[in-house]
Every structure is written in C-alpha cells, then in structure tokens.
Amino acid sequence: MMRISEEYIKFQPSTVGSSERSKWQWFENCLGALDGTHISVTVSAEERPRYRNRKGDISTNVLGVCAPDLRFIYVLPGWEGSASDARILRDALRRNNRFHVARDKYYLVDAGYTNGPEFLAPYRGTRYHLSEWSGNNRLENYEELFNLRHSIARNVVERGFGLLKKRWSILRTPSFFNIKTQVRIINACFVLHNFIRTEQANDPVLEVQDLEFLASVDHDISNHSTLEGNNAHDRIASVQVTDQWTNFRDTLAVEMFHNYQVQRGIINS
Template sequence: IDKTPCRTSMLTGKMYTIKFLIGHETRCYENFWMKKYVFMNFCETLKEVANLCDGKKVSIKEAIAMFLIIICHNLRHRVVAERFQHSLHTVSKWFRIILKAVCKLGTNIIHQRNQTSTHPHIRGNPKYYPYFKDCIGAIDGMHVSAWASASKQAAFRGRKVLVTQNVLVVCDFDMLFTFVYSGWEGTANDSRVFLDALSLENNFPKPNGDQFYLIDSGFSNMPGYLAPFRRNKYHLHDFREGGGRPRGKEELFNYRHSSLRNVIERCFGVLKARFPILKLMPSYPIRRQRLILIACCTIHNFIRMQNGANTLFEQYAQQLMDMDDQWLCLEQQGVNQNQAVEMAQVRQTITNEMWENYCRS
C-alpha cells in the first residue's frame, strides 16, 4: 500500500470555502447558485433542522459547499476530493449526511401554502380572473435522468429511450414546489403515478371545496383537477404558429389554461438549469437518486423563499415554456363517470363566461 500523502495542496478545503464567503458575491453565486447571505442562512437552517455539528476535519459550511458543488455542477466525488483536499471517503460520507439533512428540511418547506384567497398572479390578470379564481396550482410530470444497472435499465427507459425516473410534481404560482413524488421508473404509466400519489399516504396537498389544480389532457376532469379540451389546440407554440388568436371558445379556454399552467414548466426550467445533475445522473443507488431530486427541489424552494429576485427565477419568470407531451396518456384510470361529468360542467361554465367576455371586449 502506497502511504505517500496524496492531498497535500496548500489550499485546504476550509480555505477554499472561506474564499467564496469573503470574496466577490459573483463567485459564491456561480459555484452554489446562491448569494452569500442565502448560503449562510442555508447552513444555519440545516444545522437547526438536522442537528448538524462540525466534524473533526470538515466544518458544516465546507460540507455543504462540497454538496452544492456536486449537485450544481454534476462533479464527481473524486474531483471534489481533490478540490477540497479530502479523501474520497470523507467527501462521500459528508455528501450522504448533507443529502439526508436537506431532505429533512424538504419536509418543512415543500408543502402547500395558505390558499384562502385568490393568488395575485390570477387576480391581477383579466385573462385569468375570475375564471381561475379557485385555482391553487399546477400538476405535471417530469422525467429526470436516472442511473440503473444493465439488468434494470429496461424498466427505466422512458419514451425517448433514455434511462429516467418518472416524477409527479405540484407547484403554486410563486414557483414553489408543493409536492414531489419521485422514484417511479421511466416506463411507469403516467396515470398510475398520479393516482398512486392521490391514494397513498403521501401527504398529497388535495384541493378543498371549489379549489382545483390545472392538469394536462392526459387525465380526465375530476373534482379538484381541471383539464383542457381534447382535440383542440392546447400548446402555446400551436397558437403562435396559427397566428395567435384562438378560434372558438374551447380554444380560448385551452389557450388561457395552457398559459396559466405554464408556471410549472418554468419551475422545471429553473430546476434543471440550476442542477445539471438531473440531466445526467451519476451511478448512485436508486434510493439516493430519489433523494437527490427531493434535495434539489428543497434547495429550489429555499432560494425562492429567501431571494425571490434570484437571476434564474428572473430569467424564467415571464417565459412561456413549451410543454412536453411526455406525460400524455390516453388511457384514463380511476375516474368514474359522475366525477367526469361534474368537472366537465365546471369547465363548461368557465368556458362560456370567458367566451362571452372575450366577444364583448
């Protein structure tokens, strides 16, 4: 065994971390996707939530810095070990510790907020108000990169022949995730994932009373979940290519439904831009891959709550992202006819009122 010291750089991990915290604001942001005060608050919050303590060789700030650099830049542990001058074992150990702590924080900040009044984003826009006054968010599916052994890859290959995990996500109009259900194989039936999230004890934030979520046409209307009209234009690029003006009341409803539900596509855009690890997952165990996604969504929420003016949020805030049909599923499961009729009536009432006002304007 070669016992020659390996990590012998004068720039220790502690010094490397301090350089970010006392240096230019841009350096901290470019490496951690956080401003310095957000990073410090994040460290203190994790200490409190998970009872973290400094180790003999690694402080909590340094451990969190290593963790963030790994998931924000998709660096391998060996690269981080060299940069922070620690053994591979130390980097891997602290990665697991911080991952567990961030997921614990996620149970506190990935949840539905107070929804007793109409969101300002809806109330302040005549395209949406009063038609969507009871809408509390959007639901969509997302495929993120996964790693699986050769014997298990068939189950994880999504429709684009990539190895992925199928994730159900709920967000509100503040671009905050309120529910994340991860771990399903890329080939899993989309309706099955959705209905499983509703039926199991997963703390799904179900709508109350007249409240509802916006869903895509892959699922039938049912109380609390409002879908667009099928066999009509829906995606925003279809309207742009067709001149932009909807033809008929169903298209008008679909256009406004699509533009309002687009908030969840913007959330996906921010998430994947901030965490490239979700585009090319390293060879972690499946359970750890699930936790990494939860951790990314947790950090997304934390940054949004701490610093709403974050550059990535500003970049995606007003963009109209084209929606992916990867969750489109023609097979409807678990919805009885009475439920479908009830929500169809709600949709038709909204559509008629919207069209009448549109024609008068």
C-alpha cells in the same frame, strides 16, 4: 435535507405577482398545476428495462405539483421511467404521505388527464400548446379561448421544472450514485428550489438570475410542442368524470368567451 423537506415541500398560501395575476384570474379556487417530468438516472443493467421511458432514455418519472408562485407543493420522485403518469398519480393519492386536494379546490392538468373533481383539464381535440398558436391568434370558439388561457396558467409547472433543471446541473445528466441516493438528490434539489423562492425572494442578485433562467426556459418551452397528451391511449383516468364538473368547465369557458367578445366590441354586454 431530507429532515427539512416537509417544511419546504408542502401547501402554503402563494402570492401571485401583478405580472402573473392575469393568468390566474379566471381560475378561481385553483391552487396550481401538476405534471410529470423525466430526470435521467443511472441504474444497473438488470433494472434498465424498468427505467427505460418511451423515448428510450433511462429515467425516473417525477410527479410535481406547482403553485402559481413556482414553489412546489408536492413532489413524488423515484418511480421508474416506464411507469405511466396515471400509476404515479394514483400512488400519490393513496400513499400515507399522500397528495391532498383541499375541499372545493382544484389543480390544472394537461389533456392526458381526465377532467374531473380536483383536476381541471382542457378540451381534447382543440389546439392547446402555446406553440400551436404561433402565427395564428384568431379564436374561433369558447373551447379555444379556454384552452389558451388554461395553457398559459398551467405552463407554471413546466416553468417550475425548467427552472429547477436549469439551476441544478446534476438533474440534467445521470450521476454515478446508487438509485436510492439519486432519488434523494432529486428530492433535495426540489427542497433547495423551494427554500430559495421562500427565503430569498427579495434578493436582487437571485431575482436577476431567476429572470435569466426563466427567459431561457420560456424560450425552450415556446419552441417545443408536445402533442403526446392528445393521444387517446395516454389519457389518465385517475378521477371520476362527472356531469357537474363537465358543466363547470363549460360554464367557465362560455363566460370567458362572452367577456372576450364584449371587450373587443364583437358583441354588446
């Protein structure tokens, strides 16, 4: 599995289905979304402090970069659960087999990351997570509309993680192997995930199974509100903020809101 990992976990053009196209139509040149996820592991007593995350669980913090078609473009497992997302992203951008962002392209990130070139974050201090919209769909301004559409599209990485863990039960509970083998197992599961989505995308049985998995994953996500990314001390400053990139987000958000108002007859075109 390790030998073929580079063949399946890499950037490749993704085909967005008709049902998903509307989620991405506003984010031209966007390649997908990235985030971190914690996977439980077993380590020695001496290593537990390093692997204990903020919730008190023993885990490895895994960086995943997901394309709109739910295939993972880049994966970096192995970091201790106590490691911050900022540290892991910096490592991914600097190591030999580094995470590379193509010129003039970008990825969607949550509010815990800094808005800057190559990483488009939502507006802070404005409702964002899908669960926050439950029962109140009224949009007050362009920032809320941008955050809603950003959240719907960026949700692909959460769905990718959810589908991965739903399919491979070994990722839901810590195993008895040594930590090096556990990290390899995690990597192998990502490879198998991409293999299935690449090689058997038209398998009717698989399609039904994936739809069942995703329905369960989407239900879990919609009922789980995580506001940790809105805390100032969690903010990830791994990229340099620029006026040009801030203006890019503002221009895109204003354009979205104008189009939204025209479509609903609130204003004339």
